[in-house]
Amino acid sequence: MDDEPESGMINELVHTSPKSMLNKGTGFLSDYSHSLNPYTGCSFGCSYCYVRRMPVSTFRGKEWGTWVDVKRGAADLLRKELHRAKAKGKVTIFMSSSTDPYQPIEYKEQVTRSLLEVMADNPPDFLLVQTRSPLVRRDIDLLLRLKDKVRVSMTVETDREDIRKRFTPEAPPIAARLKTLQLLAEAGVPTQATIAPVLPSSESFPDRLKPLVDRVCVDDYFMGDGSGGKRTRSLGLRSLYEEIGEERWYDPSAYRIVYERMLNVFPADRVLVSQQGFAP
Numbered sequence: 078m079d080d081e082p083e084s085g086m087i088n089e090l091v092h093t094s095p096k097s098m099l100n101k102g103t104g105f106l107s108d109y110s111h112s113l114n115p116y117t118g119c120s121f122g123c124s125y126c127y128v129r130r131m132p133v134s135t136f137r138g139k140e141w142g143t144w145v146d147v148k149r150g151a152a153d154l155l156r157k158e159l160h161r162a163k164a165k166g167k168v169t170i171f172m173s174s175s176t177d178p179y180q181p182i183e184y185k186e187q188v189t190r191s192l193l194e195v196m197a198d199n200p201p202d203f204l205l206v207q208t209r210s211p212l213v214r215r216d217i218d219l220l221l222r223l224k225d226k227v228r229v230s231m232t233v234e235t236d237r238e239d240i241r242k243r244f245t246p247e248a249p250p251i252a253a254r255l256k257t258l259q260l261l262a263e264a265g266v267p268t269q270a271t272i273a274p275v276l277p278s279s280e281s282f283p284d285r286l287k288p289l290v291d292r293v294c295v296d297d298y299f300m301g302d303g304s305g306g307k308r309t310r311s312l313g314l315r316s317l318y319e320e321i322g323e324e325r326w327y328d329p330s331a332y333r334i335v336y337e338r339m340l341n342v343f344p345a346d347r348v349l350v351s352q353q354g355f356a357p
Contacts, residue, residue: 091144093148098148099112109169120247124312124314147188151188151191152188159195172192179210193219193220204223208231211253232273236281237279269292270290272293283339
């Protein structure tokens with residue numbers, strides 16, 4: 078496949094046997110009944126990732142981005158749990174909250190694909206697939222089976238590749254993500270572009286997105302890290318902005334720059350902010 082995600086910086090891969098797959102939706106994800114993480118850890122290792130300051134990372138004692146756990150038997154577990162959950166009421170799933178479901182290792186392991194197969198056979202009421210990886214295009218066949226019960230939310234924090242390389246050097250290139258949005262749209266898969274967190278971008282960013290999506294979500298560190306920006310502040314990110322002379326973008330009001338630019342191109346009801354943009 079062209080535009081494969083970059084390899085990440087993983088140096089520890091462990092196969093685990095989880096006891097459950099569906100977690101109760103809480104906090105920022107309280108609009109969802111459940112979250113679903115095919116992997117633990119993430120080899121994209123983005124500099125600003127709030128998960129770096131969560132227990133799943135801090136208790137590991139290894140740098141975030143260098144390790145990934147692959148969940149064995151995930152599909153069989155999900156099949157049972159999904160059946161039970163649906164018997165109790167409405168099931169809405171956010172995949173994923175603390176990893177990217179399309180890790181580079183997913184090419185080989187296909188855990189996420191196996192979970193989508195389960196959900197295509199027994200659809201939840203709604204599934205949001207949150208990723209920054211072009212690999213999601215591999216699963217267009219399964220996503221189409223979910224029809225309007227799915228939305229792929231593709232993270233595109235900026236349209237500037239120089240900024241992407243500075244903040245997320247191990248993550249897939251911006252052009253590959255935009256191409257994937259195009260392919261998903263052409264196939265008829267519901268999508269959105271998620272500018273989260275807002276990074277420095279150009280004035281032409283909305284014009285690049287307009288042909289690809291009809292819906293955008295804008296989020297930043299201060300709204301979206303689950304702690305009012307505290308987790309992110311502790312990562313010392315301000316210095317990254319200072320090094321490139323872009324301090325104005327590290328501010329609780331900076332998202333307005335992108336939000337207002339998007340409103341010049343998209344209808345107001347298609348430009349959503351933070352939690353509202355991720356909701357089912």
